[in-house]
Amino acid sequence: MKAKKGQVRVMTGNAAAAYAARLCRPEVVASYPITPQSEVVEQLSAFHADGVLDAEMIEVEGENSAMNIVCAASVAGARVFTATSSYGLVFMYDTLLQTAGFRAPVVMVNVNRETPGIHAVSTGQQDMISTRDSGWVQIIVENDQEIIDQIIMAYRLAEDYDIQLPVMVNYDGYYLSYLAEAVEIPNIEDVDGFLAPLKQQPQRPRLIPGQARGCGTHGIEMGYVEARYKHWLALEKSAKKVDEIDKAFGEYFGRSYGGQIEEYRTADADIVILASGSAAGTARTVVDAKRKDGLKVGLIKLRLYRPFPEERLVQALKGKKAIGVIDRSVCFGWKYGPMCTELKVLSPKIGSAPILSYIDGLANLDINIPHVGRVIDEVSAAAKGKPYQEITWIPMEE
């Protein structure tokens, strides 16, 4: 461990995100406030006013402009930061695609909230899920400390010369955005030290005044195919990079999160449940309780959603007798939840164990201890060969 112990303070997830962004010394920040993310923008503005954030703060009239600005600034070579949620994320959809296509290493916080259709000012992962094919790296975190640590790690990933991709750090609105808990704030010199390897690599291409260069143009036939292939390949490569950076972070700061996925008591488990975000904390508690009852159950916390951590999941799930997936969003057009649908793709590689899909926690409903307990009991019964329901909307059965 190289880093000195940082100051421990109690703060909300949103404040934690703003502190982390400041520590990474972004040069351009453009962000539009939206519930439940507004405090991130307020805190960054306060830092700027106090003179502790030496960045160009650009006031915008909406999220589409915010993403356009940080994308352009990134293409010009700057380190950038933005934050959004729900309606804001979908309002910037075209610029999300553009930023990824330009391979601009933007780091963005997305505070998970339900999306339009039915107006809901409440948590849910539908916003992030709806942008999964945008070509961004998408990471989901569980608590306030992980918000800080993952934002710092996100810069190491985004700006890596072999990756050059935008990274979206997701955390549950309400559950984490407004949750105040004790966090250790790393010292800025230590964050500088952790991000220093980025300065050792070749400089990525950028706009230089006076030079006639285009980015994202020339999208015809093989020019397009080549750019898409490189983008796809970089996203594939980023999965292993997430593990490497997580390990390096652990060695440097003394905290690590398992990289692409956290495997909790899975090694000797017969059955495994998969959850993500703040619900993983609840799930871990229930797994411990069920273990005391003698049930060999484990938990996988999905941290990396894009790219989907295929290899790590295959290693962790191979030979398990049954799997339960808790989704906090809906996959329109498929019977199962989004994460469950994708996990089912791994079936030939992990065996033919039953995979049970659960929809829970939409619109601020809790993914609580009885719910997770029910999931584990049903998955356990399915593992013993009993008939099971393929898809369950937990709140609809209560």
Added chain:
Amino acid sequence: MVIKHKNIFETESAWSNADKLLLCLDTGSWRTERPVLDKEKCNYCGLCALYCPPQCMKDMEDHYEVNLGFCKGCGICAKECPRGAITMVPEGEFVK
């Protein structure tokens, strides 16, 4: 996967050097008619070059000449020329 494709871009992202790569795109092959300039009428005002979407008008110091390797034949130069010095002529007329 065995990749046979030879990279067009030197960079990870789709960056093109406008002088080298961007102008190599064979947009001239899309053309069905081409601008023909009547030098007598041209007073070198530069509006054709200003309006040309792919910026393929070359400054010849007393008039502008179209770069046919690049001109898509959209006809905006002919439409915008205040002196009517540019006529769009079908490509068929130039087939030898």
